[in-house]
Amino acid sequence: MNTCTLHLDDVDFSYKRGQDVLSGISLTLERGIVGLLGPNGAGKSTLMRILATLAKPTGGRVQWNGEDIARKPDPLRRTLGYLPQDFGVYPMLSAREFLAYLSAVKGISAKGAAARVDACLAQVGLADVADRRLGEYSGGMRQRVGIAQALLNDPKLLIVDEPTVGLDPEERLRFRHLISDLAADRLIILSTHIVSDIEASAGSLAVMAKGRLLFSGTPEALIAQAAGHVWEWTVPEPQVADIRARHVTTGVHRRADGVRLRVVAETTPSADAVPVAAGLEDAHLWLVARSENC
Amino acid sequence: MEILRRVFAIMLADLRERTRTPRFWVVLALVGLGTWYCFPGIDSGQLAISVDGARGRYSSAWTGLTLALFYSTMLAWLGFYLVRGTVLRDFDTRVWQLLVATPMTRSGYLVAKWASHMAVFCCVIVVGLAVGVVAQFVRGEDRAFDLIELVKPVLIITVPALSLTAFFAIAFDMVPMLRRTGGNVLYFFVWLLIFAGLSNSFSHSADASNMQTMSDPAGFSLAGQSFKQSLAHEVPKIDWNDVSVTIAAEKLGGINGRPRLFEWTTWHVQPAVVVGRMFWLALGLFASAGLAVFLDRAAAHTGSAPVGERAGRQLRWLDRALRPLERGATGTLVAAELRMALRRRGLLWWGVLLVAGIVQLAATLEAAMAAAVVAWMLSIDVHARALLREAETRTAGLVFTAPDAARRLSTARFASAVMLSLFAVAPLLVRALLTSSSMLGAALLIAAAIAALGLACGAVFRNPRPYELAMAVLAYAGVQGKGPLAVAAMSPAMIAGVGIALAVSIALVIATTPRLAAASARTAV
Numbered sequence: 001m002n003t004c005t006l007h008l009d010d011v012d013f014s015y016k017r018g019q020d021v022l023s024g025i026s027l028t029l030e031r032g033i034v035g036l037l038g039p040n041g042a043g044k045s046t047l048m049r050i051l052a053t054l055a056k057p058t059g060g061r062v063q064w065n066g067e068d069i070a071r072k073p074d075p076l077r078r079t080l081g082y083l084p085q086d087f088g089v090y091p092m093l094s095a096r097e098f099l100a101y102l103s104a105v106k107g108i109s110a111k112g113a114a115a116r117v118d119a120c121l122a123q124v125g126l127a128d129v130a131d132r133r134l135g136e137y138s139g140g141m142r143q144r145v146g147i148a149q150a151l152l153n154d155p156k157l158l159i160v161d162e163p164t165v166g167l168d169p170e171e172r173l174r175f176r177h178l179i180s181d182l183a184a185d186r187l188i189i190l191s192t193h194i195v196s197d198i199e200a201s202a203g204s205l206a207v208m209a210k211g212r213l214l215f216s217g218t219p220e221a222l223i224a225q226a227a228g229h230v231w232e233w234t235v236p237e238p239q240v241a242d243i244r245a246r247h248v249t250t251g252v253h254r255r256a257d258g259v260r261l262r263v264v265a266e267t268t269p270s271a272d273a274v275p276v277a278a279g280l281e282d283a284h285l286w287l288v289a290r291s292e293n294c
Numbered sequence: 295m296e297i298l299r300r301v302f303a304i305m306l307a308d309l310r311e312r313t314r315t316p317r318f319w320v321v322l323a324l325v326g327l328g329t330w331y332c333f334p335g336i337d338s339g340q341l342a343i344s345v346d347g348a349r350g351r352y353s354s355a356w357t358g359l360t361l362a363l364f365y366s367t368m369l370a371w372l373g374f375y376l377v378r379g380t381v382l383r384d385f386d387t388r389v390w391q392l393l394v395a396t397p398m399t400r401s402g403y404l405v406a407k408w409a410s411h412m413a414v415f416c417c418v419i420v421v422g423l424a425v426g427v428v429a430q431f432v433r434g435e436d437r438a439f440d441l442i443e444l445v446k447p448v449l450i451i452t453v454p455a456l457s458l459t460a461f462f463a464i465a466f467d468m469v470p471m472l473r474r475t476g477g478n479v480l481y482f483f484v485w486l487l488i489f490a491g492l493s494n495s496f497s498h499s500a501d502a503s504n505m506q507t508m509s510d511p512a513g514f515s516l517a518g519q520s521f522k523q524s525l526a527h528e529v530p531k532i533d534w535n536d537v538s539v540t541i542a543a544e545k546l547g548g549i550n551g552r553p554r555l556f557e558w559t560t561w562h563v564q565p566a567v568v569v570g571r572m573f574w575l576a577l578g579l580f581a582s583a584g585l586a587v588f589l590d591r592a593a594a595h596t597g598s599a600p601v602g603e604r605a606g607r608q609l610r611w612l613d614r615a616l617r618p619l620e621r622g623a624t625g626t627l628v629a630a631e632l633r634m635a636l637r638r639r640g641l642l643w644w645g646v647l648l649v650a651g652i653v654q655l656a657a658t659l660e661a662a663m664a665a666a667v668v669a670w671m672l673s674i675d676v677h678a679r680a681l682l683r684e685a686e687t688r689t690a691g692l693v694f695t696a697p698d699a700a701r702r703l704s705t706a707r708f709a710s711a712v713m714l715s716l717f718a719v720a721p722l723l724v725r726a727l728l729t730s731s732s733m734l735g736a737a738l739l740i741a742a743a744i745a746a747l748g749l750a751c752g753a754v755f756r757n758p759r760p761y762e763l764a765m766a767v768l769a770y771a772g773v774q775g776k777g778p779l780a781v782a783a784m785s786p787a788m789i790a791g792v793g794i795a796l797a798v799s800i801a802l803v804i805a806t807t808p809r810l811a812a813a814s815a816r817t818a819v
Contacts, residue, residue: 052695054815077697084691092606092637093630101630104623105703106696113626135606149692 091135457578677748
């Protein structure tokens with residue numbers, strides 16, 4: 001039996017007032033990196049919270065290696081690493097003390113905790129400042145502490161929600177390498193707005209909009225869907241606003257001869273427009289735009 | 295007009311924010327219920343507003359006056375805890391950073407906050423008046439309804455008193471030391487001094503024949519003078535200055551345990567008296583606006599502001615002392631809890647603890663008891679907020695995704711809270727060990743009960759204020775050698791009561807912590 005199987009079966013989530021946040025999400029995920037993409041309000045964070053056992057679905061079920069996580073959250077929690085989108089830290093504690101504290105909360109034996117804390121701090125590049133208190137850390141350093149705590153119990157399921165927010169380009173690169181290294185023997189769910197993060201590391205993708213799952217598959221399959229629907233051409237500056245109002249624009253480059261626009265559209269948006277190869281960002285926007293038009 | 299529009303917009307946003315929480319409506323319902331008990335029946339032998347053991351018949355005027363005096367004292371106290379926190383919320387949520395970049399003036403902002411607090415008080419008062427009218431008709435002592443006589447005392451007595459409460463709510467939000475538990479406890483004593491203490495001095499200086507323009511903030515001396523002027527000739531043998539808010543069975547005088555009644559259908563208010571009351575109203579308003587000069591400094595000292603300032607003290611001796619604890623998982627958690635509790639303490643805190651410790655060890659037993667109460671009060675913020683930390687620090691997502699985290703944490707927090715309580719009175723424990731085993735037992739029991747009660751209140755109310763409020767009242771009694779915090783003066787019944795409180799608190803913590811954890815987790819992003 002595969003020890004990293006997460007199965008979502010017709011998962012719904014709605015608030016008591018009846019507002020639907022998630023509707024009929026069915027998906028099976030196995031080891032490797034899964035990128036979760038979608039516009040704001042798509043329901044990504046709610047789905048992440050359900051998978052992290054912080055919320056229970058109002059319909060359907062989620063199974064981790066065959067166990068329903070709403071009924072029995074502890075088997076998942078023992079092997080879960082979770083980095084929320086927004087989280088706090090205890091400013092009075094040093095990074096080492098904070099991670100030791102969370103190790104104890106996670107039930108990691110005291111014997112192995114110290115070594116594990118050191119290893120996680122080294123993985124995120126904080127070993128040198130591990131004894132400085134978190135109140136003195138910058139935003140990016142705190143984000144790295146968040147990543148380190150998610151790795152403490154060597155999780156089989158790692159859920160990271162907008163992990164690279166606040167990281168500088170070098171740190172972002174380090175993070176990409178880190179999760180690529182980790183992906184060999186675990187399932188990593190990576191939710192982000194930054195398509196390049198997913199492009200660089202995810203082996204499969206799930207795209208959501210308005211609480212529904214629009215796509216599940218490989219990045220190549222998603223890109224293939226957008227083939228023939230991405231166009232580029234150069235227009236005078238005054239026309240840009242009008243074109244942007246009518247088409248989903250994925251790129252704008254100002255040049256000496258005008259503005260080079262890149263749009264996704266069903267048919268050619270202008271006689272001058274030339275079809276170009278689709279990228280992941282084009283394909284994502286194409287899919288979301290098409291779902292909104294349906 | 296633009297300024298007024300801004301003030302109104304801030305006031306409205308605040309009011310919306312408050313009224314959209316269930317807590318606000320629960321408080322209103324409780325106020326309505328509490329107000330009903332301000333109008334006990336004639337046969338109950340109880341009084342809410344007592345004038346030397348007598349009261350007026352329940353006319354519109356007496357109903358209004360009862361509510362006015364009740365609210366100018368009780369709402370001036372409890373209302374502080376209801377309204378405070380909106381300025382701090384703007385700092386903590388960083389909304390202040392959005393507001394400060396607008397043309398809004400600092401004083402305009404604070405006036406809006408004052409107005410917002412007053413609007414909340416008005417909501418409470420309206421509910422109270424409605425209940426008062428129902429009570430007047432149900433009791434049936436005087437069914438003539440007079441809206442002006444009903445509302446007049448509230449407008450003249452209560453609203454100016456609450457203006458000061460609104461000011462204190464703003465001022466306490468601005469002083470970093472008073473923003474949370476420290477302010478909640480201190481306000482009880484400020485209230486005692488200003489609203490209860492001043493009424494005595496005004497009453498005793500009141501001229502028997504002429505109404506004085508100035509009256510105490512709560513309006514007790516004004517009520518006393520008004521009674522004296524209107525009723526002294528008709529109803530002799532009553533000390534008209536002896537006006538008090540009370541719920542007391544079998545009060546003074548009366549026949550067959552019934553209070554004496556007098557007629558009070560109209561309140562004649564002289565313009566000078568109204569001017570005197572407007573002084574308190576204006577004082578609250580202008581003092582609030584005057585805080586504007588400190589606003590930027592106050593905003594700079596927030597939880598989100600300067601990097602480094604929130605890291606607290608290193609306390610290397612504490613690290614060394616806690617090292618043996620860290621051999622096991624629970625010990626690691628307890629050690630971390632104690633570090634978090636103690637590193638944030640300033641020099642003043644340690645200084646007060648040191649002085650309290652010396653007094654516990656070396657002074658008279660009465661002084662030692664009072665010092666123990668002070669020492670316990672120094673840590674009540676830890677007990678009150680221990681189980682609320684994940685909600686307050688946005689760490690629920692990190693913590694409650696761990697297996698069995700709620701149980702591990704509540705165990706560690708209870709242990710660390712008890713250790714902190716014992717640490718606060720360690721000198722008294724040493725003294726008791728040498729002199730009195732019963733005092734030692736009482737001190738150990740109280741220390742555990744204080745910690746457990748704090749955790750239980752936090753878990754049940756999901757708010758530290760009820761516990762802080764209760765502890766302020768108990769501390770007030772305790773420093774006078776009374777109540778359950780008076781270590782050396784406890785009767786067996788009191789010891790049994792504290793023991794029961796400890797057991798119930800522990801049971802409540804065990805029962806409610808999983809739900810609290812689930813609620814914190816739901817709000818985690």
